[in-house]
Amino acid sequence: xxxxxxxxxxxxxxxxxxxxxxxxxxxxxxxxxxxxxxxxxxxxxxxxxxxxxxxxxxxxxxxxxxxxxxxxxxxxxxxxxxxxxxxxxxxxxxxxxxxxxxxxxxxxxxxxxxxxxxxxxxxxxxxxxxxxxxxxxxxxxxxxxxxxxxxxxxxxxxxxxxxxxxxxxxxxxxxxxxxxxxxxxxxxxxxxxxxxxxxxxxxxxxxxxxxxxxxxxxxxxxxxxxxxxxxxxxxxxxxxxxxxxxxxxxxxxxxxxxxxxxxxxxxxxxxxxxxxxxxxxxxxxxxxxxxxxxxxxxxxxxxxxxxxxxxxxxxxxxxxxxxxxxxxxxxxxxxxxxxxxxxxxxxxxxxxxxxxxxxxxxxxxxxxxxxxxxxxx
Ligand code: UD1
Numbered sequence: 001x002x003x004x005x006x007x008x009x010x011x012x013x014x015x016x017x018x019x020x021x022x023x024x025x026x027x028x029x030x031x032x033x034x035x036x037x038x039x040x041x042x043x044x045x046x047x048x049x050x051x052x053x054x055x056x057x058x059x060x061x062x063x064x065x066x067x068x069x070x071x072x073x074x075x076x077x078x079x080x081x082x083x084x085x086x087x088x089x090x091x092x093x094x095x096x097x098x099x100x101x102x103x104x105x106x107x108x109x110x111x112x113x114x115x116x117x118x119x120x121x122x123x124x125x126x127x128x129x130x131x132x133x134x135x136x137x138x139x140x141x142x143x144x145x146x147x148x149x150x151x152x153x154x155x156x157x158x159x160x161x162x163x164x165x166x167x168x169x170x171x172x173x174x175x176x177x178x179x180x181x182x183x184x185x186x187x188x189x190x191x192x193x194x195x196x197x198x199x200x201x202x203x204x205x206x207x208x209x210x211x212x213x214x215x216x217x218x219x220x221x222x223x224x225x226x227x228x229x230x231x232x233x234x235x236x237x238x239x240x241x242x243x244x245x246x247x248x249x250x251x252x253x254x255x256x257x258x259x260x261x262x263x264x265x266x267x268x269x270x271x272x273x274x275x276x277x278x279x280x281x282x283x284x285x286x287x288x289x290x291x292x293x294x295x296x297x298x299x300x301x302x303x304x305x306x307x308x309x310x311x312x313x314x315x316x317x318x319x320x321x322x323x324x325x326x327x328x329x330x331x332x333x334x335x336x337x338x339x340x341x342x343x344x345x346x347x348x349x350x351x352x353x354x355x356x357x358x359x360x361x362x363x364x365x366x367x368x369x370x371x372x373x374x375x376x377x
Contacts, residue, residue, distance in 0.1 A: 008037035008100025018175035076103035120145035121152025170350030178353030206238035301342035
């Protein structure tokens, strides 16, 4: 079975890593090509993840870089099409919900090539999120849909997707987490930032709805600065966020040379250091999707600074709380955790580090049937 696997942006790398590793265990069965679209390109946003997660160098690099949504999506499609025409795979496998995901899925679907979507069915029901548009469209042109949680299956069935094309396999992002736990334990990152286990908070923010809106962003930073008076906070900053801090001259929210009250900002960190920081944090503030899942598995209280989540099982079963973006609510939620009232939770079903194995077993089992779906629908 000839499969072209696609990765483009930081969260994609964490998801594609375990899948490619499993494919490589069955070279007689799978002929794999790994394509990097180049949506993320900095060493900190891309190269570091390939190195740490042991992902082989991409066979093809499309080098698209940053641009508006339309330009970036179009450019990926334009550069991806000749790769498919040359390789003629049976399937293109895409992960997650970034622009690279929809661009490559659509290119394949238009050429009559099967599409496999890993992490299908998640829905925030908020079409203002660019990722929500990517998710819905990708799912509807996919032939095989692998879901991470029960809500994914429900959403897809509700949208009219045939049940036999949906497979509940668990979460490949958690496969990566399991694989890197030991490496994380060796990390010296807490010492590097002068942090003690359980006595700091960790922040990530990069959603346009939070960091591209100066008033919302300012309110969140005010809340975080207030919390940092009681709990040291570390903020590894996404380039989009860093750019906006500069443009809107928000440096005053951050501690300058350590020691001072304030939020400690730093460059984006690699996977292993970030995992170690999450694992020992008293709480995590985030607007990321994947971090809601990782904190659930690590049992660390997660404050999601958004109005919704496409990953409801992290709230229903895990440690996640949808706090919103109102400064008073953020401060109050952190106060509850500091008072020992943080959420505890359990592990969602099949988040056991074996999701990629299940995907590969399903692909091996009935390759012919997967192809037939396409013709019959
Ligand atoms: C993208 C994804 C988002 C994902 C996030 C993870 C879409 C629509 N969004 O958002 O779902 O959660 O990645 O990080 O696909 N930049 C760099 N270096 C890089 C990459 C980006 O400096 O290696 C800067 C550029 O100024 C760029 C900006 O970051 O314009 C935003 O990058 P982009 O890929 O457009 O969106 P993200 O916000 O990263």
